[in-house]
Amino acid sequence: VPEGHTIHRIARQHHDVFAGRPVRVTSPQGRFADGAALLDGRVLEEVEALGKHLFYRFGHRILHVHLGLVGTFQLFHEPAPPPSAGTRLAMRANGAAAYLSGPMVCGLIDPGTEDEIRADLGPDPLAGGTREEFAAALGRKSMPAGAALLDQKVIAGVGNVYRAEALFLCGIHPNRPARTLTDAQVACLWQTIVAHMGEGARRGRIVTVEDAADDERLYVYRRGGLACRRCGAELRAWTLGGRTITACPDCQPA
DNA sequence: TCTTTATGGTGAG
DNA sequence: TCACCCTAAAGAT
Numbered sequence: 268v269p270e271g272h273t274i275h276r277i278a279r280q281h282h283d284v285f286a287g288r289p290v291r292v293t294s295p296q297g298r299f300a301d302g303a304a305l306l307d308g309r310v311l312e313e314v315e316a317l318g319k320h321l322f323y324r325f326g327h328r329i330l331h332v333h334l335g336l337v338g339t340f341q342l343f344h345e346p347a348p349p350p351s352a353g354t355r356l357a358m359r360a361n362g363a364a365a366y367l368s369g370p371m372v373c374g375l376i377d378p379g380t381e382d383e384i385r386a387d388l389g390p391d392p393l394a395g396g397t398r399e400e401f402a403a404a405l406g407r408k409s410m411p412a413g414a415a416l417l418d419q420k421v422i423a424g425v426g427n428v429y430r431a432e433a434l435f436l437c438g439i440h441p442n443r444p445a446r447t448l449t450d451a452q453v454a455c456l457w458q459t460i461v462a463h464m465g466e467g468a469r470r471g472r473i474v475t476v477e478d479a480a481d482d483e484r485l486y487v488y489r490r491g492g493l494a495c496r497r498c499g500a501e502l503r504a505w506t507l508g509g510r511t512i513t514a515c516p517d518c519q520p521a
Numbered sequence: 522t523c524t525t526t527a528t529g530g531t532g533a534g
Numbered sequence: 535t536c537a538c539c540c541t542a543a544a545g546a547t
Contacts, residue, residue, distance in 0.1 A: 269528060269529075270528050270529095272528095273528080319529075319530095333529080333530085334528095334529080334540095335529045335530065335539080335540060336527060336528075336529040336530080336539095336540080336541095337526095337527065337529085337539095337540055337541050337542075338529090338540070338541080339541080339542080351541085351542080353540085353541050353542075355540090355541095368540085368541055368542075369540050369541035369542075370540070370541095371529065371530065371531095371539075371540065372530095417529090419529095419530090426528045426529070427527095427528055427529085428528045429528080473528075488528085509530095509535080509536095510528095510529090
């Protein structure tokens, strides 16, 4: 479930629960055994999110986590259930346990490496990024807007759901070259993403259709072939930027 | 007990 | 553009 809203939510939860105290760190799966041993018993000072990256600071050692497509964190009150065989990392303190499975990245880095990671990321709508930075990055891209929104150097934290929903909400066809967007369209995208990612982080899920049933809370994502919730036209789906995008031919004219 | 699917990203060709 | 990596849960058999 990992777009930027999920990552920021995890950072906040883990910071609140674990930061400022020594934590027990293990790797039930074993693939992070060496790193876990180095962190075990140390004080976790801070948890910070940027885009889809998580940084857990233990002095000069930093635990870097990226969930990728299938990575998940589960948070339990103790006594927590036993971890699954695939649990890469277990962190325990303060009567709580967090289990991490399936991450794309789970490793120790130094501050210099963190700086390199941060330098490769564009503005994060949930971490002080600005519309001006976003507009400047978009203006340099001739690629379709739908592809640019997935580029983490253009905007950090947006994934396949937010790109489809934001383009729909702003009435922009995904194939429109990024640098041809008007100032008003760029402003709409930024403001829409800021608002919805913030709301997503609070709710723990992405909702763009207000007051809708649980399975009707998105306008276009994964709804190819179905009727547009706004105008009834048949939604179209195709591949853009290596992932499936869905859009309304009438609400998002070419 | 299988196959499928997923809101991500990298590296080879 | 494609193959591939990571894991769990849901659906099919």
